[in-house]
Amino acid sequence: MTEKMKPAKDAFSKGLEGVVAAQSGVCRIDGQNSQLHYRGYNIHDLVRYSTFEETAYLLLFGNLPTAAQLSGFEKQLISERNIPDEVVRFIQLFPKDIHSMAALRTAISYLSFFDKEADDKSVEANVRKAIRLIAKTPAVVACLGRAQKGEKFIAPKTGTVGTAASFLYMLKGKEALAIEVKMLDQYFILLAEHDLNASTFAARITASTLSDMYSAIVSAIGTLKGDLHGSANSRAMESILEVGDVSRVESYVDDALQNKKKLMGFGHRVYKGPDPRAIDLRVMARTLAEHNAEQAKWYAISEKLEKAVWEKKKLNCNVDFYSASVLYTVGIPIDLFTPMFAVSRMAGWTAHVVEQLSDNRLIRPLSYYVGRKDESYVPLAKRG
Template identity: 50%
Template sequence: MGTVVANAGLEGFVVTDSRICAVDGERGRLLYRGIDIGELAQHSTYEETVYLLWYGELPNREQLEAFKSRLASEREVDESIWHLLLALPGRPQPMEALRTAVSALACCDPDNGFDHQEANLNKAIRLTAKMPTIIAYYHRRIQNKERVHPDPELGHAENFLYMLRGERPKPLEARALDMAMILMADHELNASTFAARVTASTLSDMYSAITSAIGTLKGPLHGAANQRAMEMLLEIGSVENAEPYIEAALAAKKRIMGFGHRVYKTGMDPRVVYLREMLHELCMRLGDCHFYHLPVVVASIVKEKKGLHPNVDFFAAPLLYTLGIPVNFFTPVFAASRVAGWTAHVMEQYENNRLLRPLSNYVGPMDRHYVPIEQRNGHLTESLTPVYAEACVQ
């Protein structure tokens, strides 16, 4: 077979067939299993959307009730995971703690070591049910507060907020997080989903694939953009400061976090519309619209000055902030939402697997020879350092 050269970043390159999620970047459309994201955001729940992503169909009432209670029954995590969180050295960031805990979770799973379809579905259920608990426990640990155990009577998002805060959220707050989680549940072959599928394609297990995905989501060009976007909004502080701040950032060639997208170049990220509406409703209800007006103003300035649209992270950030979620927990909340999509993709990968193994285009020197150590002059290391350092600058 001939070699096809993809551009850097694999932009525009199709690597697999999938029945899970469709993104139309030109028209700004996003579909889960063929259903427009707007319909799901407005009418569905996170649990129902997870069912849709995994099974390909919406559940009937009976199926949904059974699915919800199965998810709720799997929320508690083994005591060893709590002790692991307590024992982690050096106070790791929440995403580091989540990555470590999810990896360890495999050891507590009765289906660990089994890779048939039912075992993988069980693992997907447990991961989706337990990740909010791990995140909430770690939040309480950082705050030196007692952990709040899951309440099986509450819906998925409502229980998540309850465990984070230690008190039951208002119905609109629970609905707001539920909607945000639906909107973040999947997004075709984004970097973390691709990472999960690459890991699964080696026939490694579901936990390894999700651990890869969490490590990939952690980067600021992907999931951590929501945290960076909120930090930027907090730094801007006031509507008056928005224009000079953005002008200075663009003049310094900085990236404005929460703007731009690999796929939505001509159309707007459709998730923004629903997050922005929900943010508005939430702010109105709470009687403080500062973190609605500020992002709206920043978005119009960035559009005018740089032609970039906001992406999901830019409006998810103030929404999560308004819900009282600490900024460094935004990306873990994203992970707890996206786990539905990751696991759906991993199961799809197993169904029709072929090892994902591309090539690199070697551009280095050829035909060199091994030089004994006493004859080396050390120039190579010095000349490599600046190249690496430059690549790391954002």
């Protein structure tokens, strides 16, 4: 082992905090100044002016598309939207009480069996698989959501409607309101990419072994499932429902802090100030509340929770906090919240896999050994 490779204790950073583990041109986070850019474009501009499809194109190909490129890309997505009957039937066989992310992980893995290019490692095939995954994941998630309730699969819209409208139609079996479509589209833009977060890192590690696109994505889905990562959105909504009324916010926060419980949807490894996505999501949650009096209380509780957590613990809310009331008000069941995150993040994950493979080196770090040393082997019969 060369000196360079010898693991030194001071080189160890628990949770890899502060470690630079990749070179990437997909996304730039400035955690000190609460800035987030996809391929050089500020997230606030993208959420205001772009669409999920255009943002996915930007992430995957590196540039904003021309009108012709965007229309071609949208057509490709639409033509790839449906999922094989075998995948629908397989999902319908899943037990009813499983974790929705376990279901998504298994369904996407199964989907790979129907992709003739699954093991084609060329850049062109990887880009085609990326487009297929971005296009098909909404149908997989809608199918999962309906199957869990014993309902039949509804095929995606084939017309010119975007991903958000098609998804809501597949999930609910009816046309969604324009505001619901708009908010979901913005949600998809905001969640599409976030640098070397845990699930993207997992995808890049798997890709770096020269495994395949689907395996990398399945690794990412398994990683997103965790409460400290993607599942924080559903856990945040559970907290908001548990609070139940604005009058109970203060006592809920006091109790959580006293008992050292994690407040879901708060805190961030990288942002030292506000999470820029939470700024847009707060506006979206407020807009939805203004349009839906029945659901407005979730925004009111969220707003008060955010203030109380800041006053008592100086913690900012993160992307998952206002995602919760946005998704809930749009009518997404709580157990589909994290799969919704995956629908959006598919764009970022696949862009990172393509990037990783464009200049690949096996990702294989070291550990600093703290276990026992120089033990003498005792034969089994002599161990007591």
